[in-house]
Amino acid sequence: MNSISNRWAKPIALLAVLGLVASCALPRSGPSKSQIFAGSVQNDGDAFVVAVNDRVTRATAVVPALGFSDGFKSASRLTSDTIRPGDVLGLTIWENVDDGLLSGEASNSTPLEEVQVDSDGFIFVPYAGRVRASGSTPNQLRQEITAKLEEQTPDPQVEVRRLAGDGATVSVTGSVGAQGVFPIERPTRTLSAMLAQAGGIIIEPEIAQVTVIRGRHKGKIWYQDLFQHPELDVALRGGDRILVEEDDRTFTALGATQSQARVPFETQDLSALEAIAQIGGLVSSASDPTGVFVLRNEPAEIAGQVLGRNDLQGAQRMVYVLNLTEPNGLFLARDFVIRDEDTLYVTEAPYAQWTKAISLISGGLTPFANVKTLAGS
Structure with missing residues (x-):
């Protein structure tokens, strides 16, 4: 038995030494x-x-720490009647005289089609001059034009119609179903509604981040926070840029x-x-x-x-x-x-x-x- 132990002792010791070395x-x-x-x-x-x-x-x-500033969260929703730069209006003016400022002998009404609101928010109406339209409703603009024409023609009647507009639009890019430029309409006045209009997000909601750029201001939130914190579902403004992207953190x-x-x-x-x-x-x-x-x-x-x-x-x-x-x-x-x-x-x-x-x-x-x-x- 001792001979067997001695026989194994050297190889084991050798293995141990070689292993350590x-x-x-x-x-x-x-x-x-x-x-x-x-x-x-x-x-x-x-x-x-x-x-x-x-x-x-x-x-x-x-x-x-992600979130929107108070400027984003306090912005009120745009109404469908609010006129903005880039909108196209239709005006019709009736005059209570046979030969008015604008109308001729055959008709006492004068249509002014496709009057575009300029980048400063103004339109030009003959004999009323340059009138500020941006920020007003069609009815408010009608009253202002009427007041200006009353100084030159008796009892004018004015109709203001909103035909179209490219001022109330936002761009949506990144990981959404359909990137593009979308108008701010009654169903899409908020961030979550506009994302739905763009086909929703196509990445995992857990790591999706939404950035809104408004002029020189920027805010970023987690996509899921839109539904957990309703105050982050901010009202949109014309010219807003929305970007959806994955969280870029790594380890x-x-x-x-x-x-x-x-x-x-x-x-x-x-x-x-x-x-x-x-x-x-x-x-x-x-x-x-x-x-x-x-x-x-x-x-x-x-x-x-x-x-x-x-x-x-x-x-x-x-x-x-x-x-x-x-x-x-x-x-x-x-x-x-x-x-x-x-x-x-x-x-x-x-x-x-x-x-x-x-x-x-x-x-x-x-x-x-x-x-x-x-x-x-």
Whole structure:
């Protein structure tokens, strides 16, 4: 029995030594957990390494703030009667005399067809001059023209008709069913109604963002907020530009994960646990669940709250550590928010390096077969 033990002792020791030596030089997907800790500020490095706890999750739970300004939300809905620049009007003027200013002997009415409201909001009416039409209803404009003509012809009667208009339109582009220019009409005076008119969105609602550009002002919201917050369903104005696009935030996944890539967000609020699941989860034979790291440049204000300091200047390099094997580890990973341009890095388990070393030594045979070979049996 002793001879058998002695017979196996040297090969096993040889394998152990070779494995340890080989593991020191074997390639890996990135730094080990100990190397990351060695580069911390606490060890004269250049990054703060912080273990995630409930306080850290609260301090770092920052998500993009989207919304419309009060100028957008307070705008009233346009009525169908409001005249705007670009509209085309039809006017008919009756005069209570046989030979009036505008009418002839054969008729006491004078039609003025296709009178366009200019870019400043005015129209020209003979003998009434330049009259402001924009912002008025047809009835208000009728009264104003009547008042101006009364000074020159007795008891004029004026009819104002709205024929068409290109001033009350908005453009809708991006990820919608039908891009184009659409008029603001009775059913499409609000943002949600206009998006429906454009065929709705053709991307996942969870990550759809809607931008409205009005002159020099711009507002952006999540598409789903249109239905959760009615005040964001703003009234439209002629010339508004509406853009629907996907959320462009991404994070980078590296290390011992199922995939290494730049990964787009699939939800508005992405947690570390969801990010791991989104890339296929950890690799059971290679990942170290005690070495899940999130790397980011943290604004000084947030970094100060995390570290309990008020002397930080500028963005700080932060490395947040998640240990999924702890009793509270999965809950912390569920609550820790991933942000745009974060790097999610998972270290390799020590066993993975040992397996690589054994595979290198064995040359494709199983460790037990090689032990047997080395033993000379």
